[in-house]
Amino acid sequence: DAGVIQSPRHEVTEMGQEVTLRCKPISGHDYLFWYRQTMMRGLELLIYFNNNVPIDDSGMPEDRFSAKMPNASFSTLKIQPSEPRDSAVYFCASSLVGAGETQYFGPGTRLLVL
Amino acid sequence: ILNVEQSPQSLHVQEGDSTNFTCSFPSSNFYALHWYRWETAKSPEALFVMTLNGDEKKKGRISATLNTKEGYSYLYIKGSQPEDSATYLCAFIPHNQGGKLIFGQGTELSVKP
Numbered sequence: 357d358a359g360v361i362q363s364p365r366h367e368v369t370e371m372g373q374e375v376t377l378r379c380k381p382i383s384g385h386d387y388l389f390w391y392r393q394t395m396m397r398g399l400e401l402l403i404y405f406n407n408n409v410p411i412d413d414s415g416m417p418e419d420r421f422s423a424k425m426p427n428a429s430f431s432t433l434k435i436q437p438s439e440p441r442d443s444a445v446y447f448c449a450s451s452l453v454g455a456g457e458t459q460y461f462g463p464g465t466r467l468l469v470l
Numbered sequence: 471i472l473n474v475e476q477s478p479q480s481l482h483v484q485e486g487d488s489t490n491f492t493c494s495f496p497s498s499n500f501y502a503l504h505w506y507r508w509e510t511a512k513s514p515e516a517l518f519v520m521t522l523n524g525d526e527k528k529k530g531r532i533s534a535t536l537n538t539k540e541g542y543s544y545l546y547i548k549g550s551q552p553e554d555s556a557t558y559l560c561a562f563i564p565h566n567q568g569g570k571l572i573f574g575q576g577t578e579l580s581v582k583p
Contacts, residue, residue, distance in 0.1 A: 398574075399559065400573070401570060401573075411570075458519055461513035461514045464513055
């Protein structure tokens with residue numbers, strides 16, 4: 357298996373632009389997680405899905421952030437409009453079953469908003 | 471607010487030293503605890519998933535213990551090597567919250583040759 361795939365790996369954009377991050381989980385995994393890593397807050401959970409349904413989005417910072425999972429093999433995290441404080445590394449992870457199972461992380465998308 | 475604390479924040483040891491660090495988590499509503507190893511410029515990789523009080527897990531020179539009653543887990547590295555240099559994260563999973571992990575801030579380990 358190729359593991360969790362994220363694209364793009366790096367994104368540089370200007371403030372106000374829309375940013376879309378993409379994730380393909382490991383085939384067969386039924387949980388998908390979006391995390392954000394910053395120096396100040398470390399690794400924080402933004403939202404997670406079970407069987408394509410959002411379960412907990414309490415970590416989504418504000419309405420500018422939205423996430424979708426239209427099918428079992430694809431998810432997007434969108435920021436519109438982007439702001440400089442959104443600059444961070446965004447990780448996607450997937451797991452089988454859930455809490456007791458290991459989460460497998462993708463390589464991350466490094467976002468820089470100018 | 472569920473708080474996961476890791477100590478120390480950073481650790482510098484010499485090659486061959488053994489070391490350990492701590493993860494503290496809420497002792498109530500426990501479901502599972504994960505340990506991850508995170509090398510710079512890479513993504514976190516799972517080390518251990520621990521669910522039972524008294525669990526001890528081992529992978530090579532790295533081992534972990536779990537005490538759910540008092541809310542702590544220790545990670546031990548025996549005979550540290552430069553390639554062990556990384557940030558070690560623990561993550562607490564509360565009961566009835568699906569797969570939601572609450573991460574600590576990590577312990578950054580640096581092993582000098």
